[in-house]
Amino acid sequence: MATGIHRGVTLPAGRVAAVRDLTREFGDRTVLDRLDLEIAEGEFIALLGRSGSGKSTLLRALAGLDDEVAGEVAVTGSVAVAFQEPRLVPWRRVHANVTLGLHVPDAKARADAALAEVDLTARAGAWPLTLSGGEAQRASLARALVREPELLLLDEPFSALDALTRITMHHLVLTLWSVHRPAVLLVTHDVDEALLLADRVLVLDEGRIAHESLVTARRPRHRDDPELVSLHSTLLAALGVSPQGTAT
Numbered sequence: 082m083a084t085g086i087h088r089g090v091t092l093p094a095g096r097v098a099a100v101r102d103l104t105r106e107f108g109d110r111t112v113l114d115r116l117d118l119e120i121a122e123g124e125f126i127a128l129l130g131r132s133g134s135g136k137s138t139l140l141r142a143l144a145g146l147d148d149e150v151a152g153e154v155a156v157t158g159s160v161a162v163a164f165q166e167p168r169l170v171p172w173r174r175v176h177a178n179v180t181l182g183l184h185v186p187d188a189k190a191r192a193d194a195a196l197a198e199v200d201l202t203a204r205a206g207a208w209p210l211t212l213s214g215g216e217a218q219r220a221s222l223a224r225a226l227v228r229e230p231e232l233l234l235l236d237e238p239f240s241a242l243d244a245l246t247r248i249t250m251h252h253l254v255l256t257l258w259s260v261h262r263p264a265v266l267l268v269t270h271d272v273d274e275a276l277l278l279a280d281r282v283l284v285l286d287e288g289r290i291a292h293e294s295l296v297t298a299r300r301p302r303h304r305d306d307p308e309l310v311s312l313h314s315t316l317l318a319a320l321g322v323s324p325q326g327t328a329t
């Protein structure tokens with residue numbers, strides 16, 4: 082594979098994306114430093130890391146939104162992204178936001194189906210500014226889903242939501258994931274969220290994947306599952322945080 086970003090390439094069986102030797106510098110600061118990562122079909126990955134560790138930078142590279150990276154990013158199929166803020170176009174109604182840029186003959190029917198899946202049919206004709214935070218995030222998920230991505234990139238999509246809405250969104254994302262089975266890369270600050278959702282939790286530090294934990298507990302998971310309790314401590318240590326929450 083030559084240097085650069087490659088879309089629609091063939092990867093080894095069972096892989097949807099591969100990142101090799103990925104380096105990103107901003108001025109004299111190296112944010113990603115020869116990072117390697119492979120993403121398997123249908124797996125759910127959570128990416129943790131201290132603020133400024135480069136999580137969004139990695140996600141942007143995978144999304145093809147950054148052409149100033151060095152190294153290789155290869156993705157086999159379509160990629161969709163949902164961000165922390167829903168980024169809906171305010172002068173288009175919800176349904177038109179979902180179909181925006183989707184140039185397929187059945188765009189309308191696909192948007193109808195995606196909005197139904199996120200339980201937003203009743204708000205299809207609404208203006209984005211009239212949506213609640215949770216509704217806007219669901220519209221953003223519908224917009225991602227309608228593209229039928231093989232890789233779904235989620236950049237802290239729940240962090241601005243209240244705790245109850247966040248729990249509802251966790252259930253929704255797991256349901257959508259189990260139905261459509263895209264690979265998911267979820268950037269989050271929340272160790273509990275990572276453990277409740279993901280098969281594999283990665284910690285980004287010093288520009289590389291510094292730690293990986295596999296989570297085998299069956300879903301739906303509970304915070305007090307012994308496996309999760311143990312991994313919680315492991316991940317806090319990997320993040321350089323003591324269990325009391327102070328940086329070590």
Ligand SMILES: Nc1ncnc2c1ncn2[C@@H]1O[C@H](COP(=O)(O)OP(=O)(O)OP(=O)(O)O)[C@@H](O)[C@H]1O
Pocket residue numbers: 107112130131132133134135136137138139
């Ligand atoms: N366009 C840019 N120009 C200059 N520096 C940038 C740019 N984008 C990101 N950075 C820097 O790169 C580093 C990593 O940023 P990034 O947003 O990837 O971190 P993050 O891990 O997602 O952080 P957070 O958890 O706070 O969202 C930060 O120090 C940030 O200031």
